Amino acid sequence: MIYWEHVYGKNQEGSAINVNVIGIPHAVGAYVSGTELAxxxxxxxxxxxxxxxAGLKVSDAGNVKLPDYLPRHNIPPVRHWPAPRMLWDLLRKEARDWLHGDDFALMLGxxxxxxxxxxxxxxxxxxxLAYLLVIDGHLDAVAPSPHRCLGAAGMGLWFLLRDNPMWAAEQAWTSDRISVIGCQQPPEESCGIEIVSLADLRASEGEHVVSRLLKNIPANAKLLVHFDVDVMDEEAMAAAYSPSKTGLSLKEAENLLAAVVQDSRVIGLEVTEFSALRDTTGEYxxxxVRLLANALAARATRASSDTLHR
Incomplete structure (x- = not known):
């Protein structure tokens, strides 16, 4: 059990936290549908x-308009290709507006x-100055293979770290600017990425290892947080696209996310892998929603406190 706690609650007058909500309704990297409904x-x-x-000022930008046709197939090496590439080309342009201004971007995959x-x-x-903090039960850095067909959902970090003709960004990410927290079974090959495993979190009661990780990031950095709901166990989040037998409890995940997004360098949070088709009652x-609201309320409370003490 991870025991660290944070103070949640409604932020009072003086909060400067404006949240811009954007939906990205797709399943281009998945084998079956469900995440596009999230x-x-x-x-x-x-x-x-x-x-x-929770005291936040919220604007809802609606859902991104995806291309009218996105291929779906099971042909190696990347399932549904070039649908993932089509989505990335779109987000590469659209997300610049979301991550550029003063508003906190909450992106719903x-x-x-x-x-x-x-x-x-x-x-x-x-x-x-761009840094990426990934809260995920897995290291999604699988390399494409001509001998098997896999979804791009398990390859995201591989695409970011490689200069390759399938996805040619002007500059590949460097592994020293990416960290993964909550990995349930760290692989032998980490691609140079710092990994804080689930065992590491629990051995240190979480707060210390997360605090150390954040302190090692430059003070003027800009942080994007990727939150994959399969970092939680299936009791907490059975509506994950691929539910995990092991993982964080609901409260542990909330505390971890709150500890991260309280950092003023975090400018955006994307939430992925929630499959609405698995959520037949709407409970998950x-x-x-409660987890996200509580975590962002902690950020607002921290921002308000910092303002009072200036």
């Missing part, structure tokens, strides 16, 4: 209202392959 399912579960009740488009836009905006959407 943005609307979270809204229907009261996301906007709960963020407002979609499967994990979302990260390639948003992180590319993030780096093109902020250059070497409500759980995720």
């Amino acid at each position: 943005p609307d399912a979270l809204r229907e579960a009261g996301l906007i209202e709960q963020l407002q009740q 979609g499967d994990c392959s979302t990260i390639v488009g948003t992180a590319t836009a993030h780096q093109e905006l902020h250059g070497d 959407a409500k759980r995720l």
